[in-house]
Amino acid sequence: VGVSATTTHLQLDASAQYSHKFGLEVTLQSEIHNQVSTVALHLATKFADYQLAAVDCCYA
Numbered sequence: 001v002g003v004s005a006t007t008t009h010l011q012l013d014a015s016a017q018y019s020h021k022f023g024l025e026v027t028l029q030s031e032i033h034n035q036v037s038t039v040a041l042h043l044a045t046k047f048a049d050y051q052l053a054a055v056d057c058c059y060a
Helices: 001-019 021-059
Strands: none
Touching: none
């Protein structure tokens, strides 16, 4: 546990320094990624809803 905890801490430390240095860029990339993920999830959910509706319609 000690080793992985130290490794994780070092990774967090490094990413914190990177974020501080390239803060704006990292934040923008993160926000864009989150928005894309949200839209993709939304579309996937809608598509599933339409499929279920089509099945209900056909086999009603």
